Amino acid sequence: AVVSTQSTGEEKIAVLEKRDDIDEEVQRDIYISMVRLWVMRCEDEVYNINSELPILEHMEKMRNGEIAPLKPPKVKAMKPFILVKSEQQKRVFGAGYPSLPTMTLDEYYDKELKRIVDEQNNADKPGPEPEDPDEETEESLAKARAWDEYRDTHKRGWGNRHNRS
Numbered sequence: 001a002v003v004s005t006q007s008t009g010e011e012k013i014a015v016l017e018k019r020d021d022i023d024e025e026v027q028r029d030i031y032i033s034m035v036r037l038w039v040m041r042c043e044d045e046v047y048n049i050n051s052e053l054p055i056l057e058h059m060e061k062m063r064n065g066e067i068a069p070l071k072p073p074k075v076k077a078m079k080p081f082i083l084v085k086s087e088q089q090k091r092v093f094g095a096g097y098p099s100l101p102t103m104t105l106d107e108y109y110d111k112e113l114k115r116i117v118d119e120q121n122n123a124d125k126p127g128p129e130p131e132d133p134d135e136e137t138e139e140s141l142a143k144a145r146a147w148d149e150y151r152d153t154h155k156r157g158w159g160n161r162h163n164r165s
Contacts, residue, residue: 009037077107 016022016030061067 009033009040013037 013030013033016026016033019026022030064072084122
């Protein structure tokens with residue numbers, strides 16, 4: 001409701017400013033409309049600030065250690081299962097796939113978390129210097145020459161043409 005009132009106030013000001021015959025009464029009406037518009041905007045800002053204050057106070061208490069941050073409750077892991085469309089499909093296909101998943105979501109999360117931590121630990125340790133990809137070795141030169149010779153003798157489209165006209 002406040003936004004629509006603000007937009008109507010802006011529209012009223014725009015209409016009044018476009019008039020050719022701006023006398024003292026119209027000018028006073030423009031100023032009063034502008035003041036009302038800015039009062040509404042200020043009230044809206046005060047409301048937003050008042051709604052943010054409890055959040056900021058709670059964050060300050062958490063930083064000072066007065067309140068412990070809430071931790072999400074531990075959820076019991078579910079067994080993996082397969083959904084089927086009907087009982088008949090369940091009887092025909094049985095479990096569905098030859099191998100059911102052997103890892104729950106919690107196990108997968110723990111495994112991924114361990115992998116990420118290991119990668120971060122390994123990133124801190126200096127490893128062997130990576131080879132320069134621009135550096136040409138005897139092996140890469142021989143491979144490039146062999147490919148060039150192959151391209152010279154086998155033009156594009158001269159490959160297997162079976163079943164094509």
